[in-house]
Amino acid sequence: GTTDMIDELAVTPLSEMRPFSWAESVIQGAPIFVGRTGYTGEDGFEMFVQGDDVVKVWSVLTASGAAPCGLGARDVLRLEAGLPLHGHEIDEQTTPIEAGLDRFVRTDKEFVGSDVLKSHQESGVQRKLVGFTLPGRSAPRAGYTLSHGGEAVGAVTSGSYSPTLDTSIGMGYVLGRYVESGTALDLDIRGRTVPVTVTELPFYTRPRRP
Incomplete structure (x- = not known):
């Protein structure tokens, strides 16, 4: 796995790094600044290296089994x-309350916009971010309309086929x-209605x- 490979390549063990922590190490003589971070939901590392060392570190990683992937894979x-x-x-x-990010909001102090967030927490919001599934491989795109009973009730922000x-x-x-989870809606995909x-x-x- 990724952690075993990194431990074999780096001069210091990195597999025990805590999530969102940072460390310095060396791979093949190249200094690296490593974060146990990422934006995929998977376990992994982000590395920062000097410009002159990029090709060397990249070559070592791919030769050891790392597989290059594109932005589309990361987005899925x-x-x-x-x-x-x-x-x-x-x-x-968009406010954090609408986006379901309430856990990152503190309203016990005053700051720009705190009155709006307090109002949203106390009175609720008109719209909220949800996930949805649909059969097959039709990819919902940002901006597509979500409706209920023929009435538009929302819009897609991101969508894709999920290989997982x-x-x-x-x-x-x-x-x-x-x-609410389980609510049935209709999605307009280029004039075609999909449940x-x-x-x-x-x-x-x-x-x-473990």
Whole structure:
């Protein structure tokens, strides 16, 4: 696995790093700054190296079994993990309460926007971020309309076919009365109506290390 490979390559063991921690080490004589971080929902490491060492470190990693992947693969993984992406699920027009990020909000102090967040916590919000599934491999795209009984009730923010779950998944904002898991909605895919089912996030959680 990734942790075994990193331990074999680095001069110091890195597999025991705690999530979101950072360390310095060396691979093949190249200094590296390593984070036990990432935005895929999977276990892994992020590395920062000097520009002159990039090709050497990359070559060592791939020769040891690391497989290159693109942005699309990363985006599918973060979607399966239910992680919001700026410009899609979160932006300047969205509050953390709407996005389901309440656990990161403290309203016991005053700050810019704290009155709005307090109001959302006390009175609720008109819309909330939800996950949904649909049969087959049709990929819901950002901006597609979600409806109920012929009435538009929300819109997709992200969507893709999920190889892990072998079905299509998506996230989007819908009106508050349609956020319960199991709620049936309709998705407009280029004029074709497809049934979707609201589901809890995340769609998938990787097994934790023993």
